Amino acid sequence: MIPNNVSGDTVEAAAADPGAAPVVSGDPARVLDLPGAINLRDVGGYRTVDGRTVRWRMLLRCGAMHRLGEPAHTAFTEIGLRTVVDLRELSEFQHEPDMLGPVPVTIAHIPVYAAVLPSTAATTEAEPAGSAGPGAAVHPRVDTAGEAVAAGAVSALRALVDDDTPLTLEKLYTFAVDERGERLTAAVLALAAPDALPAVVHCSAGKDRTGMVIALTLALLGVPDETIAADYALTARYLVGEIAEALSTAPNGKPVPAELLTCPPELIVATLARIRDRHGDVRSFLLAHGATPTALDELRDTLLAPAPAPANATSTAATD
Template identity: 45%
Template sequence: MTTVDSPRPGRHLPLAGTHNVRDVGGYRTRDGGTIRWQTLLRADGLSRLDAEGQARLAGIGLRTVIDLREQEERDGAPEPFTGEVPVLRWFPVFDGNMPADGGLELARVYERMVDECGARLTAAVRALAEPDALPALVHCTAGKDRTGVVIALALSVAGVAHEDIAADYALTSVHLGGAFLEEVRRKYAGLGLPQGFDELVIACPPELILATLDRVTTAHGSVENFLLAHGATTEELAALRTALVEPVEAKGKRT
């Protein structure tokens, strides 16, 4: 049975200029711990984040922003941050070869990510494990696909059940659509977009991220082995778990 929290005040951060900024805290781990709140955030594009939104992120101590977009996406929508903090890290998942998927096969895009882009996905996870990297925010353009995979890998390393990771992934559908979808339609108006494009933009069925994690574990035995095979170290993964997870004994001391 899933242990995922329901959407609650505090999980979604309604920041002006964004649609899908979420805290992934509160999920339980297999050893009884809990992912710390205000430690790992996931988001869509941040280019229109205003001063108030930046101040709110600064208020939770945001130290690192990890951008998974390609160069052309960054050129059209640059990061809004100008100071030394947060530190901006850039890991373009497709490294200049972003799919121009005429067939709109989202499952194939995810397969390609884990089959061909493992080193860049791993680099993003490793960045989260660096000393003083957290609190951190991981984002792409929609905060759905590339962000969804990196967050899934990080939460899996931390010990969150795959079913709970999938439920968190599916929450994106609550926040995309509406204004976000209208923005996408306006941006691509007149390009003769294929049938089904709207659904692709906001699609995030939980079985898709479950299939992705299954693909990783089938090929490598575990998510940890996948990351180790692409450059991570056991020390980095242990450090990430320690930084993300509030252990059960710590929770007991507060009660």
């Protein structure tokens, strides 16, 4: 059984059972406590506005995965992991390749911030065990989890390098949805590829880039904004200690703006609102940036469990 233990928190036994009742949004029991994984969480169990439920062990979100060991390999094999959607920039991707050992996965490298896609990006190819994609380093650096997350923060700082005004999370998210909609959509489409699921979406911290892609996916499924916001804000619980310390200072020694390290739930709600103001809904946003109706419908059908039959329908059927 894959552990769902979070130090200092009471974990509901039902959360460890993918067939159990849905866990409320933001419940720490959905965290997969695997050595070497940063902020690894299952987004299963969330209810949609039409009464359906996101399937367990089909879509995971995570931070850097370059320190994974045998327990994670075993857990991912048990899940049947098929796809890794890596949203990091090329330097992060090559510097700290995912260590997936014998897990046979397909890698979709889709950097969100880069002005020009590297030749390794936006493609989905089967990779040898333990590799991180074409051109990736053969041997991973043995560094700390905090260094990986700090690299992600630096990527964010560089995303608007030509803008002289202070970088804020709001500006970064606006930039992503306004200028990189095709990248965010490509990440969602990677989940919609044939036999792509179960999958994990990740960046370095599992906060901003991952947060936006997961938010778009959950919104597409019909999960309410307040649930999406609670899932997004849950990241703040796990970016602590060594990781938080590393995040506070850039590699050049300068402090990273504290605002960039937060996970305000109202930010992801405002981001979804901006998309709806401009496109009507998240589905239309994705369609405007390269998705097809068929792909989005298939993703919904795969990720969502059927809605339960009404109680009166069940009783009527029993008397027929």
